[in-house]
Amino acid sequence: MNSIAAVKSVNARIAEELSVAESQVAATVRLLDEGSTVPFIARYRKEVTGSLDDAQLRLLDERLRYLRELDERRTAVLASIEEQGKLTDELKAALNAAETKSRVEDIYLPYKPKRRTKAQIARENGLEPLADRLLADPSLVPEDVAAEYVAGEVPDVDKALEGARHILIERVSEDAELVGAVREKFWAEGALRTQPRTEEVGKSAAAQKFRDYFDFSEPLEKMPSHRVLAVMRGEKEEVLSLSLDAGEDEAYQAMVAQTLGVDTTAAGPTTPWLLGTARLAWRAKLMITATLDARVRLRKRAEDDAVAVFAENLGDLLLAAPAGARTTLGLDPGFRTGVKVAVVDGTGKVLDTAVIYPHQPQKQWDAARATLGALVARHGIELIAVGNGTASRETDALATELIADVQKSGGTLTKAMVSEAGASVYSASEYASREFPDMDVSLRGAVSIARRLQDPLAELVKIEPKSIGVGQYQHDVTPGVLARSLDAVVEDAVNAVGVDLNTASVPLLARVSGVTTTLAEAIVAHRDSTGPFTSRKALLKVPRLGPKAFEQCAGFLRIREGDDPLDASGVHPEAYPVVRKILDRSGVSLAELIGNERTLRTLRPAEFADDRFGVPTVTDILAELEKPGRDPRPAFATATFAAGVEKVADLKPGMVLEGVVTNVAAFGAFVDVGVHQDGLVHVSAMANKFVSDPHEVVKSGQVVRVKVMEVDVDRQRIGLSLRLDDEPGAGKAKPEQRSNNAGQRPGKRPDKQNQPNQRNQPRRDNNAGRRAAAAPAANGSLAQALRDAGFSK
Structure with missing residues (x-):
């Protein structure tokens, strides 16, 4: 940060976004800057942060990173403009008020060092007064006025008027207010259109997985992430041609004219020339900029949604029920x-x-x-x-x-x-x-x-998260964005469960708060050479594991049958004195207190709180003593696949089967019913009420009962429903099903699957981008949704 004021500004903004006190944000920022991890802060520093949970802390950390980058860029821009001797109080205030990186760049645009432009050349040739005169007085005859500026590098009237036009076009294309307004209008009213790159490409076999996009259009603001990434993949594979339609040109041209101060109703000789300038400014400059901005914004939103889906699925999979320590x-x-x-x-x-x-x-x-x-x-x-x-x-x-x-x-x-x-x-x-x-x-x-x-968690941490295959178009997402989000999910899962210090692998230890891969290797090496750890304090004997790392990791590491029973719990060593105080007050031994629900529930946390360990921490300690080292994961259960149902052809509409949720996407969930091909439960078939997010109903790894609604053997597609009273082929939508269509704006053609299909795809690709072949939009009726998805011919 560059100043105390900037720090306060960032903290205040985050506090407003999270609806928490600025003091909570400031305390959390301080902890993060000191090297504390989100799991540690969420679990062991509740008094400091005012009990912010891990979700709030993750969002805070993300926003802090963005706003600090924004401040760094703002500082660099201010310095650049000041070096040019053009920094005014008004400009400085505008930059300080900018709340996004794009706004900073809009303001900086006129001052950004750039190559010598046509407008700059025109200014050097003395044509800016001509542009200003024509703009100020529509009664002037452009050619007559321009004749006064024919000299030197300006050989004729046409060149003079062309130069003046370049100046005005550059002026509006660098107007921060206009650029921002055009960007938002384009986003709100624009649409994405797709078609085959060429007629020949459209007829190729490889292009058929994108056939639903051969004549497709959808509003930018409403287009869901899986379709955005699908069409962008089609463009990358040189099958589809993508274009962004801004809407009515006249509205944008009017915005340009207004910014220039042109009276479009004036009947003077200069008005047609000025309107032509506004039209050219839109078509040659602003439309191109707005199109590029919209593509970036569209992809960013799609990536954010895809990463969120992947992260939630990954979290569910990592926290799936363990079968336990059995051969x-x-x-x-x-x-x-x-x-x-x-x-x-x-x-x-x-x-x-x-x-x-x-x-x-x-x-x-x-x-x-x-x-x-x-x-x-x-x-x-x-x-x-x-x-x-x-x-x-x-x-x-x-x-x-x-x-x-x-x-x-x-x-x-x-x-x-x-x-x-x-x-x-x-x-x-x-x-x-x-x-x-x-x-x-x-x-x-x-x-x-x-x-x-x-133990799914202990084994899956050995694999790069994106390779686990529970994402939605994860291979089309910017790797750095995906990796940062998934790493956070893994870190939260590992620390929520806790890690057995004497059996954990290096990859598992490396996900514990405060433990790096190098430190994890040192812990395992020390364990191999000296034998199992008997206490958490023994961690301090590990080379390069100092007090700070110990503080961060100790509470998440478990030692079964060690010297101190508390080492097998989630109570942090720093809080052991609180437990001793509880023992003294209750008059029982630790062995008698641990697991003694009746005694523990009679104790009041406030009686044991002090300046360092407040009521939230003492409450957690009492809960941990009641069930020390408890595993937050659900009980182990298995799905029983139906006998004789081994391939898609064995499925019949109306069958009720057990299955396992393998993936959850924005449009529904995929379920393995034991036929080598996952079926789709569309979001409109998940409950007898409106479902905005499939994660509200199911999670990866969950055992569910589903009804087979429709089967397409040729294309290996299975339509399923979680509503066991649904009738296959029923065409009338229930009111609550119809409500699932709320907010949808249909494109140019029916929304069908709008995904690359699954024909000839290998079994268990686990790539939600490919599985999304079966994904229709929410169209109300399940039967209609399945037909749209290509289940009926």
């Missing part, structure tokens, strides 16, 4: 290359591996079944994790038979389908190579699948 059999399905098998114990340690060939072409079913049975008997396996890739249903059938065999002998065995998204990325990663240097890459995938069932 697990991981199966990575395959046909020709076989099913890769890995057995891991409750801590994730690999006990055994194998490759079996139960499917075509080898068809060694009985041998495969015997191999798995032997592994179950040898290692006491309790869970089976089946990867959901190619041959998953066939492998699931093998697991079903294995379970039946175990049950006949009096044992129990549970199976679950596990997403393979990103497993291949992990298998080939540098970390996997270090973890399993002598293991075949394909077997590493089976290990990852088994561990994902045990």
